[in-house]
Amino acid sequence: MKVVFPNSCVLCGRTISAFSLLCEECEAKLFRGPIPLVEKTKWCEVYFYGRYESLLRDVILAYKNGGHWRLRKILARAIFETMSRYSTSFDVLTWVPSSFKALEERGFDTMGMIAKVVSKNIHTKCVSLIESAAPSTKRGLTRQQRRESVRGMFVLKAKPRGTVALIDDVYTTGATINECSKLLLQAGAEKVIAYCIARA
Numbered sequence: 001m002k003v004v005f006p007n008s009c010v011l012c013g014r015t016i017s018a019f020s021l022l023c024e025e026c027e028a029k030l031f032r033g034p035i036p037l038v039e040k041t042k043w044c045e046v047y048f049y050g051r052y053e054s055l056l057r058d059v060i061l062a063y064k065n066g067g068h069w070r071l072r073k074i075l076a077r078a079i080f081e082t083m084s085r086y087s088t089s090f091d092v093l094t095w096v097p098s099s100f101k102a103l104e105e106r107g108f109d110t111m112g113m114i115a116k117v118v119s120k121n122i123h124t125k126c127v128s129l130i131e132s133a134a135p136s137t138k139r140g141l142t143r144q145q146r147r148e149s150v151r152g153m154f155v156l157k158a159k160p161r162g163t164v165a166l167i168d169d170v171y172t173t174g175a176t177i178n179e180c181s182k183l184l185l186q187a188g189a190e191k192v193i194a195y196c197i198a199r200a
């Protein structure tokens, strides 16, 4: 007896085999290779897989908000392909952590799960170096500090060494990536290279 598990492409709904995540067509559209864009900020250099639009945007949202946590493999591939394109080397891989609120809502650290998959592929250890400052630590801040902390306040969990690869999903103003990179450099990292799935 042949057992058939119903499964459909997260992006377009087409019927696909049981263990696939996306249909071939969506996968081909999604993986056209990293865009030739590098941003150099005061704290780091940033590489991107694509623009935050169409299928790439859909797959990020389905992963983060749609409960499709298996898509971490697809997003890890985007990060991995970006790293391969630029063949930059680093000593440790880390990620921009989810905020406490997001962690409570989703129950998982979105970039942490992706970092683990990437780490396996590239045989470089991933270490949780940064965490979101607990909401309780915001008490006693001035109004100005509290406003600044809205977009995410981070603290270091461990001392970084060498060149650190920092991964994140969507790069908009770069405030988060720069904040995390600055923390890493001030704590002893030699260099920070950031890889983001999408550039808004």
Ligand SMILES: [Zn+2]
Pocket: 009, 010, 011, 012, 013, 014, 022, 023, 024, 025, 026, 027
């Ligand atoms: Zn599809």
